[in-house]
Amino acid sequence: MTSTDTSGALVRAEIDVAALRANAAALAERLAPARLKCVVKANAYGHGIDIVAPALFAAGWRDFCVATVSEALHLRELLGDDVAITAWLYGPTTDLDAAVTAGIELGVSTVDSLDRLRDAARRTNSTARLHLKVDTGLGRNGLAPADWKRALDKLRGLDAGPESDEADASAVAPDLEIVGIMSHYAVADEPERVETAQQTHVFDSAYRELTAVLDETQGRLGESGGLEVHIANSPAALTLSPLPGTSARVGLSLYGLSPLDDQNSQDLGLVPVMRLVSQVVNLKDVPSGHGASYGFTFTAAADTRFALVPGGYGDGLARSASNRAEVSIRGTRYPVIGRIAMDQMIVEVGAGEVSIGDEVVIFGPDGPSAAEWGTWADTINYEIVTRISERVDRVEVEPHPVDGGGLR
Numbered sequence: 040m041t042s043t044d045t046s047g048a049l050v051r052a053e054i055d056v057a058a059l060r061a062n063a064a065a066l067a068e069r070l071a072p073a074r075l076k077c078v079v080k081a082n083a084y085g086h087g088i089d090i091v092a093p094a095l096f097a098a099g100w101r102d103f104c105v106a107t108v109s110e111a112l113h114l115r116e117l118l119g120d121d122v123a124i125t126a127w128l129y130g131p132t133t134d135l136d137a138a139v140t141a142g143i144e145l146g147v148s149t150v151d152s153l154d155r156l157r158d159a160a161r162r163t164n165s166t167a168r169l170h171l172k173v174d175t176g177l178g179r180n181g182l183a184p185a186d187w188k189r190a191l192d193k194l195r196g197l198d199a200g201p202e203s204d205e206a207d208a209s210a211v212a213p214d215l216e217i218v219g220i221m222s223h224y225a226v227a228d229e230p231e232r233v234e235t236a237q238q239t240h241v242f243d244s245a246y247r248e249l250t251a252v253l254d255e256t257q258g259r260l261g262e263s264g265g266l267e268v269h270i271a272n273s274p275a276a277l278t279l280s281p282l283p284g285t286s287a288r289v290g291l292s293l294y295g296l297s298p299l300d301d302q303n304s305q306d307l308g309l310v311p312v313m314r315l316v317s318q319v320v321n322l323k324d325v326p327s328g329h330g331a332s333y334g335f336t337f338t339a340a341a342d343t344r345f346a347l348v349p350g351g352y353g354d355g356l357a358r359s360a361s362n363r364a365e366v367s368i369r370g371t372r373y374p375v376i377g378r379i380a381m382d383q384m385i386v387e388v389g390a391g392e393v394s395i396g397d398e399v400v401i402f403g404p405d406g407p408s409a410a411e412w413g414t415w416a417d418t419i420n421y422e423i424v425t426r427i428s429e430r431v432d433r434v435e436v437e438p439h440p441v442d443g444g445g446l447r
């Protein structure tokens with residue numbers, strides 16, 4: 040530890056871009072002939088969009104998804120015009136003009152947004168490229184059955200405007216182009232449940248209805264043959280065979296994490312991309328009976344040694360993992376004792392071989408997994424990585440020397 044750390048950040052998220060590329064390649068192979076849509080919402084699940092998106096782009100990936108319009112616009116700035124970007128979450132007051140002019144493909148989950156997108160397209164003299172989103176049962180976003188019918192009627196109506204003189208209508212760029220149909224599964228991580236097949240069935244019917252409308256309107260709102268069809272997320276992509284749709288929106292697994300309870304990253308041939316590390320900054324011998332951290336929820340049962348480790352809920356670690364979590368120092372697991380505070384936590388190292396300055400692996404391929412932290416914090420690995428806060432430095436690194444999987 041001779042080098043001086045100039046960033047001042049004590050907790051670091053190392054982002055293994057080789058693992059990211061390998062995961063994308065492995066997932067794409069599994070999905071084929073369906074195509075991979077890389078989901079990079081929520082700061083690339085906490086991994087850092089500014090590292091993750093350019094790394095995927097450099098590896099040849101051109102199809103990205105985010106949730107919000109602001110995420111989409113940021114991604115457009117970052118990657119330029121040569122990528123498809125889909126976003127599906129916006130509200131009645133979201134400015135859609137910028138998204139439409141930036142060529143962001145938008146999910147449509149309300150009838151009203153069809154009007155708003157047509158208006159945005161007219162105002163900006165561009166074409167709004169849309170993915171109709173069907174609620175096939177999740178109950179979250181997407182057009183529920185009655186709204187789905189109304190949306191299809193509206194599309195027919197748009198085509199039958201006063202100017203629907205054949206030659207003219209096909210000569211001008213349409214306000215709206217339906218480029219895709221999408222939905223989202225609720226329980227694809229539990230392969231034994233029947234609801235997934237039911238959702239697929241509802242999705243199939245909606246797909247047939249939409250292609251009928253596109254054919255009726257003679258392709259003026261989009262070509263039924265070229266429609267992009269996507270419903271699968273990571274758990275569906277890893278469990279369904281054959282995979283429904285022409286593409287799949289994959290987030291979690293791209294980052295090397297498993298969405299399934301009974302299989303870990305390695306079982307799935309994936310490599311965790313984030314390695315969250317800190318360091319030992321203080322060490323003290325304490326007598327039996329000594330308390331640890333706020334509330335004294337831990338008391339030493341015997342004479343022992345405490346190591347102080349920067350990293351707390353201000354960095355996005357879960358306070359609910361207090362007295363349950365473990366970290367790894369020099370390859371040995373030690374318990375986090377007492378309450379995890381805003382900035383730091385205490386680790387009981389006892390007689391272990393530990394020095395000030397030692398690296399502490401909070402989670403990563405050579406320490407506890409994000410899934411274990413999920414268990415300790417009563418949540419899931421998705422949340423564990425996504426909640427890593429801005430204070431933590433994201434640094435792009437060479438692959439860590441652990442069984443690296445099939446790096447290419």
Ligand SMILES: *Cc1c(COP(=O)(O)O)cnc(C)c1O
Pocket residue numbers: 078080127223271272273274288289290291292298
């Ligand atoms: C987040 C999200 C995904 C990606 O899900 P993963 O399980 O992380 O692969 C796909 N589709 C929608 C609509 C989402 O919100």
